[in-house]
Amino acid sequence: NAGVTQTPKFQVLKTGQSMTLQCAQDMNHNSMYWYRQDPGMGLRLIYYSASEGTTDKGEVPNGYNVSRLNKREFSLRLESAAPSQTSVYFCASSPRDSLSYEQYFGPGTRLTVT
């Protein structure tokens, strides 16, 4: 049982390049999330998916797109990377049922845009 996995762990991009961050969970959770963590800012929600086939914007969606490919996978795409997108990105999942709302996080992807 791997929980939430993210690839890659590290990535360096040049300004203007594109890339996709991959996330998968094996806990049969309905909801999945993408956050970024910046120094002094805590975790900020980029996008989330309440269930397969649905996605919604969070606090900081500009410059990103997402795809909920199936119940297991939720990817985050940067179409044209900017230095302001240098951050640590975390994917999370949650059952979001009446008994359990906590989120389970992946290990993170450290992205640097030069």
Add this chain to the structure above:
Amino acid sequence: DQQVKQNSPSLSVQEGRISILNCDYTNSMFDYFLWYKKYPAEGPTFLISISSIKDKNEDGRFTVFLNKSAKHLSLHIVPSQPGDSAVYFCAASAINTGNQFYFGTGTSLTVIP
């Protein structure tokens, strides 16, 4: 605008003593609160939660207190252990009105042996 605030960036406590981490929120619609613990180079891990119908929840050495009138919650760790040294985030959500969780900026706890 930060809806969840942790005003203490860091805290140092002697092993065996109590650690108290504080969190304030501004949105009165929040009705579910969580604490997460994060070690360097790892993702946050869930620690304990509380819904707004309670004012206290305990799990072993960890207790969360909620003061709705003050829009304040706190995490007590008793007794503190060196392995508790980590960054602690509080988070809040309005469970019945949306899926978003709002996180504080974190408090770095150091437990001194």
